[in-house]
Amino acid sequence: MLSIFLVFVGGGIGAALRHGVNVSAAAWFGTGFPWGTIIVNIVGSFVIGALAAWFAFRGDAMWTQPLRLFLATGILGGFTTFSAFSLDFALLFERGEIGQGVAYVLVSVLLSLAAVFAGLFVVRSMA
Numbered sequence: 837m838l839s840i841f842l843v844f845v846g847g848g849i850g851a852a853l854r855h856g857v858n859v860s861a862a863a864w865f866g867t868g869f870p871w872g873t874i875i876v877n878i879v880g881s882f883v884i885g886a887l888a889a890w891f892a893f894r895g896d897a898m899w900t901q902p903l904r905l906f907l908a909t910g911i912l913g914g915f916t917t918f919s920a921f922s923l924d925f926a927l928l929f930e931r932g933e934i935g936q937g938v939a940y941v942l943v944s945v946l947l948s949l950a951a952v953f954a955g956l957f958v959v960r961s962m963a
Contacts, residue, residue, distance in 0.1 A: 839905050846910015854915045880912050880919035887912075888923055 857879075858872035865871045887908055891900050912919045921944060928937035 838902070842902055842906040843910045843913070846906040847914035850911040850914025850916075852914075853911070876916045877918040877922075880916035881922040884908060884912050884919035884923050885926065 854872075854876050857876050861872035861875055887904070891904055908920075925937050925941055928934075928940060
């Protein structure tokens with residue numbers, strides 16, 4: 837039950853941070869390009885990389901899992917799931933599974949884009 841609570845609270849914090857970045861980016865750069873999303877994805881990817889290294893090399897075993905749930909799954913999950921996507925690719929790449937990593941990126945991006953258009957089509961055709 838504690839793990840669900842940690843993810844829940846962290847996710848709310850991450851979502852609020854994402855909203856703040858999106859609002860700030862729109863005010864600073866305008867709304868003609870998704871600057872907020874790019875900033876969130878880059879910052880989230882950097883932070884999850886730093887956290888993964890910290891947990892692997894410096895994390896105290898007693899606190900590693902609760903902190904990982906709160907920070908990575910919760911806050912970064914609410915902030916951006918692109919960070920998890922980026923870490924998944926980096927881990928495949930570092931294990932030498934480059935073909936699987938490239939396939940993961942292509943399948944994720946292409947099928948996700950196709951799914952967005954499919955969702956748009958389905959709902960628009962109901963109207």
